[in-house]
Amino acid sequence: MNSLPDSSSIAPLSGNTASDTARVVRLAPESELRIEVEFGYSLTLKLIEGVAEVFGCEIIVGREYRFSGQKLGVFTWQAAGGADYVADDTPMPIFLNIHTALEQRRATAETMKTSGPRVVVVGAHDSGKTSLVKLLLNYAVRQGRQPMFVNLDISEGGVTMPGTVSAVMVDQPIYPEEEFGSLGLDLTAAGGSGAPIVYHYGFDTPNENTKLLQRLVGHLADTVTARLVEDDDARQSGLIIDTHGCADHNEFELLMHIIKSFSADVVLVLGHERLHSDLLRAFQQQPQSNISILKLTKLGGVARRDKSFRRQSQVRKIREYFYGHPGNCELSPFSLVVGFGDVNIFRVGEEHLVPSSALPLGADRKAGGTRLVAIEAGDILLHSILAIVDAAPRSASTAGAGDSTNESQTQDEEDFLVLANVLGFVYVSDVNSAKRKMTVLAPSATRLPSNRLVMGVFKWAETV
Numbered sequence: 498m499n500s501l502p503d504s505s506s507i508a509p510l511s512g513n514t515a516s517d518t519a520r521v522v523r524l525a526p527e528s529e530l531r532i533e534v535e536f537g538y539s540l541t542l543k544l545i546e547g548v549a550e551v552f553g554c555e556i557i558v559g560r561e562y563r564f565s566g567q568k569l570g571v572f573t574w575q576a577a578g579g580a581d582y583v584a585d586d587t588p589m590p591i592f593l594n595i596h597t598a599l600e601q602r603r604a605t606a607e608t609m610k611t612s613g614p615r616v617v618v619v620g621a622h623d624s625g626k627t628s629l630v631k632l633l634l635n636y637a638v639r640q641g642r643q644p645m646f647v648n649l650d651i652s653e654g655g656v657t658m659p660g661t662v663s664a665v666m667v668d669q670p671i672y673p674e675e676e677f678g679s680l681g682l683d684l685t686a687a688g689g690s691g692a693p694i695v696y697h698y699g700f701d702t703p704n705e706n707t708k709l710l711q712r713l714v715g716h717l718a719d720t721v722t723a724r725l726v727e728d729d730d731a732r733q734s735g736l737i738i739d740t741h742g743c744a745d746h747n748e749f750e751l752l753m754h755i756i757k758s759f760s761a762d763v764v765l766v767l768g769h770e771r772l773h774s775d776l777l778r779a780f781q782q783q784p785q786s787n788i789s790i791l792k793l794t795k796l797g798g799v800a801r802r803d804k805s806f807r808r809q810s811q812v813r814k815i816r817e818y819f820y821g822h823p824g825n826c827e828l829s830p831f832s833l834v835v836g837f838g839d840v841n842i843f844r845v846g847e848e849h850l851v852p853s854s855a856l857p858l859g860a861d862r863k864a865g866g867t868r869l870v871a872i873e874a875g876d877i878l879l880h881s882i883l884a885i886v887d888a889a890p891r892s893a894s895t896a897g898a899g900d901s902t903n904e905s906q907t908q909d910e911e912d913f914l915v916l917a918n919v920l921g922f923v924y925v926s927d928v929n930s931a932k933r934k935m936t937v938l939a940p941s942a943t944r945l946p947s948n949r950l951v952m953g954v955f956k957w958a959e960t961v
């Protein structure tokens with residue numbers, strides 16, 4: 498039935514071939530095989546017969562799927578047989594019930610020409626939020642829906658880079674190997690109704706700049722709502738929103754802001770008893786709110802990822818942005834030489850993040866945290882990931898680093914740019930301060946789509 502080498506027989510990339518350790522595993526109905534593959538190892542999965550899925554995406558009989566640095570469950574509803582090395586304490590029947598209830602709301606929205614469910618998935622770290630989001634999106638797509646996926650889990654990057662918040666309409670499955678990368682987004686297509694909406698936050702935890710994150714969430718919610726007004730299918734399919742793990746009070750405030758900004762009507766709370774009761778209490782005080790808050794226990798299968806595994810996942814995400822997914826969709830990035838005078842570089846205006854070597858040019862630090870400050874290009878950029886953001890409308894007349902003498906005009910632009918859509922990213926592979934030039938890795942050989950670049954905390958040495 499299902500041919501699945503399990504995690505105990507993973508072949509090192511440089512070592513044995515998969516055939517040395519291949520094993521056939523039979524899955525009973527409603528059971529799953531849990532697989533954990535560390536970075537530096539790979540595992541090939543092939544379905545011999547039957548029907549199985551990974552986070553709601555059906556896998557194809559006979560095709561080889563290769564995983565590395567990933568943890569996943571291969572689930573079957575129907576297959577019969579023994580149950581070696583598999584788990585039957587799976588939450589899938591509960592998730593299917595949730596999907597069915599959401600689908601009923603979508604059908605009603607279609608008939609009544611209203612909006613579909615607006616679902617937020619919240620919970621503890623490593624409780625399975627992203628996995629549930631993928632599953633609900635995949636099930637909706639299998640049903641012919643086009644839900645909006647909103648990613649507010651800034652540490653993972655969703656459809657693009659870590660350190661961003663984004664929204665994209667999903668009309669194709671999220672394949673298990675490439676995960677969200679399989680949606681194959683073209684950020685430079687920004688503007689069209691199907692184009693992703695991406696804003697740059699620049700950090701990988703909410704606490705680093707909660708005020709900025711709240712501002713971006715509010716802005717993203719407004720943009721998504723405006724987009725849905727024009728798109729009946731997406732509006733009736735609704736939203737599925739992934740969030741960062743909630744551990745403290747700050748994060749609770751942020752979750753409340755997310756729920757309110759997106760007018761969420763379904764909140765799924767995974768593995769976090771206290772968060773569930775805090776949310777219930779908060780919404781009991783607002784009896785007019787029409788919201789369902791459901792508690793789901795964190796069930797077996799969801800794997801813990803330590804700091805190093807998470808960091809390696811981020812690095813892979815960054816690499817895949819430029820090079821694509823090995824074997825499936827490989828990309829060839831280009832090296833471009835960019836003069837310091839040809840670009841304007843900004844950074845989020847947190848004082849402690851701006852070293853004295855990168856003092857802002859006439860910037861207003863008093864505004865504190867939720868705007869950008871212009872910084873001087875130089876060695877500080879080496880190995881940084883820079884977001885290319887849509888230039889401010891007025892910028893055509895003020896282009897060029899440091900040419901803005903009008904302080905209030907500079908401040909307007911800094912305020913505008915923090916909310917500007919991200920058009921893509923470059924990686925700074927070399928800086929030559931003496932010649933006032935830097936070399937960047939870019940996904941395309943054409944000129945950068947904007948000369949406004951924003952620096953976050955993410956550094957990546959390409960050799961990693």
Ligand SMILES: Nc1ncnc2c1ncn2[C@@H]1O[C@H](COP(=O)(O)OP(=O)(O)OP(=O)(O)O)[C@@H](O)[C@H]1O
Pocket residue numbers: 529530531532567568569570571620621622623624625626627628629650653740741742797798799800801802
């Ligand atoms: N049934 C399963 N079997 C094996 N691994 C699983 C299963 N379900 C989820 N995982 C893995 O467990 C890990 C954690 O799950 P997930 O990313 O969904 O949690 P999360 O709550 O979104 O985490 P975060 O704290 O980053 O927000 C992931 O690597 C995921 O692929």
